[in-house]
Amino acid sequence: MSAPYDEEVTEGRVYTVSGNDWSELVDSLSGQQDQQLVVNMGPQHPSTHGVLRLVLNLDGETVTEARTVIGYLHTGIEKNLEYRTWTQGTTFVTRMDYLAPIFNETAYCMGVEKLLGITDRVPERAQAIRVMMMELTRISSHMVAIGTFGMELGATTPFLFGSREREMVLDLMEYITGLRMNMAYVRPGGVATDLPAGAVDKVGELLKVMPGRIRDFRKMLDANPVYLARTKDVAYLDLTGCMALGVTGPMLRAAGLPWDLRKTQPYCGYETYEFDVPTERSADVYGRYLVRVAEMEESLKIIEQALDRLAGPLKGDRVMVDDKKIGWPAQLALGPDGYGNSPDHIAHIMSGSMEALIHHFKLVTEGFRVPAGQAYASVESPRGELGAHVVSDGGTRPYRVHFRDPSFTNLQAVPATCEGGMVADVISAVASIDPVMGGVDR
Amino acid sequence: MTDNLPEIPEEPIARTGMFGATGTGDTSGYGRLVVRRKPELATPRPYGGYFDTIADELERALGADFGDAIERVVVDRGELTLHVRREHLPKVARTLRDDPALRFELSLGVSGVHYPHLEGAELHAVIHLCSITHNRRLRLEISCPDADPHIPSTVSVYPTHDWHERETWDFFGIVFDGHPALTRIMMPDDWDGHPQRKDYPLGGIPVEYRGAEIPAPDQRRSYQ
Numbered sequence: 001m002s003a004p005y006d007e008e009v010t011e012g013r014v015y016t017v018s019g020n021d022w023s024e025l026v027d028s029l030s031g032q033q034d035q036q037l038v039v040n041m042g043p044q045h046p047s048t049h050g051v052l053r054l055v056l057n058l059d060g061e062t063v064t065e066a067r068t069v070i071g072y073l074h075t076g077i078e079k080n081l082e083y084r085t086w087t088q089g090t091t092f093v094t095r096m097d098y099l100a101p102i103f104n105e106t107a108y109c110m111g112v113e114k115l116l117g118i119t120d121r122v123p124e125r126a127q128a129i130r131v132m133m134m135e136l137t138r139i140s141s142h143m144v145a146i147g148t149f150g151m152e153l154g155a156t157t158p159f160l161f162g163s164r165e166r167e168m169v170l171d172l173m174e175y176i177t178g179l180r181m182n183m184a185y186v187r188p189g190g191v192a193t194d195l196p197a198g199a200v201d202k203v204g205e206l207l208k209v210m211p212g213r214i215r216d217f218r219k220m221l222d223a224n225p226v227y228l229a230r231t232k233d234v235a236y237l238d239l240t241g242c243m244a245l246g247v248t249g250p251m252l253r254a255a256g257l258p259w260d261l262r263k264t265q266p267y268c269g270y271e272t273y274e275f276d277v278p279t280e281r282s283a284d285v286y287g288r289y290l291v292r293v294a295e296m297e298e299s300l301k302i303i304e305q306a307l308d309r310l311a312g313p314l315k316g317d318r319v320m321v322d323d324k325k326i327g328w329p330a331q332l333a334l335g336p337d338g339y340g341n342s343p344d345h346i347a348h349i350m351s352g353s354m355e356a357l358i359h360h361f362k363l364v365t366e367g368f369r370v371p372a373g374q375a376y377a378s379v380e381s382p383r384g385e386l387g388a389h390v391v392s393d394g395g396t397r398p399y400r401v402h403f404r405d406p407s408f409t410n411l412q413a414v415p416a417t418c419e420g421g422m423v424a425d426v427i428s429a430v431a432s433i434d435p436v437m438g439g440v441d442r
Numbered sequence: 443m444t445d446n447l448p449e450i451p452e453e454p455i456a457r458t459g460m461f462g463a464t465g466t467g468d469t470s471g472y473g474r475l476v477v478r479r480k481p482e483l484a485t486p487r488p489y490g491g492y493f494d495t496i497a498d499e500l501e502r503a504l505g506a507d508f509g510d511a512i513e514r515v516v517v518d519r520g521e522l523t524l525h526v527r528r529e530h531l532p533k534v535a536r537t538l539r540d541d542p543a544l545r546f547e548l549s550l551g552v553s554g555v556h557y558p559h560l561e562g563a564e565l566h567a568v569i570h571l572c573s574i575t576h577n578r579r580l581r582l583e584i585s586c587p588d589a590d591p592h593i594p595s596t597v598s599v600y601p602t603h604d605w606h607e608r609e610t611w612d613f614f615g616i617v618f619d620g621h622p623a624l625t626r627i628m629m630p631d632d633w634d635g636h637p638q639r640k641d642y643p644l645g646g647i648p649v650e651y652r653g654a655e656i657p658a659p660d661q662r663r664s665y666q
Contacts, residue, residue, distance in 0.1 A: 074628040079637055083644055083659045114519050243547050246602030264577055372480055375519050376570055387550055402553035412605050
């Protein structure tokens, strides 16, 4: 512990605690008459779920005021998008909410497709692939949410379990797209490349293993007395609070409202899949956990249905819109390094068709033009409604793209869920919101 | 011979040429290409679908104020946009939230767009609303001039706008009057300027790669 600052501070003395010096702090505090303690938590703190900073006013162990400070991971993605083509945009947006990259890409591409007026022409196979990839991502994202939640409360087993299960999904992502994360797989008009040979079998294997793994989670946590003590009736936020604060996703469904865009305002053909929207009425941390676990089970159902279609009626269909002025021309064939062009396509443009070469060149360097206007497209991401507000001035680059990220909005619920509670419950309150700072700060 | 025809007003030029090169830089022949800016949209009735219901109910709820409050209505790409005059925003928002026939309970936040070419309405704030009761969506667009960048805050109606308005202030410099604590949220407190505005450069430095110098992204020659 370092000595108290002799700098001028506005109120009270400043103590800096850097670990293993708790007893020193207690010694120096004994005899002090301070009633209020202001604790600065983060931004570099293992239990704040990323670079989140919390300023807590404590009265004993009770939190009287919780303030949230964000912006430590601001990367200017929205500004950068304005200097790249519409297609290059997917490479940027995928890096926002890095635990759910496919959702960012899909929301963005749906917005661009709406502006282009090609929403109905996106091939069914591409939509089914998007659905399958999104639901796989939902599982991996919820696995991290539940896993890190356990670790932040001091239990390492959920984290190891969650990471192991997430790894299975990431391996699949790598197999299908070439990259584990930030894959820029969904493109305006469809997806970048069709499923490689063997992908259907690999997803099938995951479908066999995953239900047992989720059951393990349930066995370990659902009725675990320590877990229940840390989660039940903690960070209560009822439906009114959720509505006022704009909270969506598992938090809202744990407050009892079955609001899920996949059901209420379906996109990508979700209306043709059979699944339920799990809800809880407890509006606490435990309810949010139950909703997340049940959602993973529902996701498995959706993946199974999508897989049946991809292997059955939709086999061999296109995965990119049938429009040579928009569809990405490269027809990638996955190489061992995860990247690669199809030799057939290169032969076609280099020695077969002059027009194909021109189209390839124009689309790749200039990109397509998007008619002027604005559109808003939203998807149900693992954290709630992820919306993309996309504005075009008629050029080859976005005029403005704004992401309504659910983590950003849901984080506003920190004071409402933490104030009046114990300081130890702050950790579980924040973790149950499951904010991803890449999405919050963008 | 065209004297008897009504004069079609020429819209301002949006851009010339294709590459942003002026003078002799553009040898492609596209240098004389002129693209004019489209006029601002305003959709006449009927709007189609539930959009007419929203407009009717809002007109009923606002009464005589409707004409004053709603500048124009745009239906584009299956989305309804109400352009609201800024002084009427809090009332319109409260009506949209509370009226049983409207019930836009959920706001998806505020974002901004900067249109430097729209004189007198350079800065726009865009609010997306969602009615869970009726399963409807609606967009409000509010503009303010760059010289007087003030829009009334709607935090009292939608508390979720707290951070969203701070972000829009941070990135665009729109002052939301009545916000409880309008401070920067993403950029550091002592930052100069508002980065998402079109007159704010992207930044970056030229990079040398194998003897050639690659300019910063916003300095590169590019298609427009």
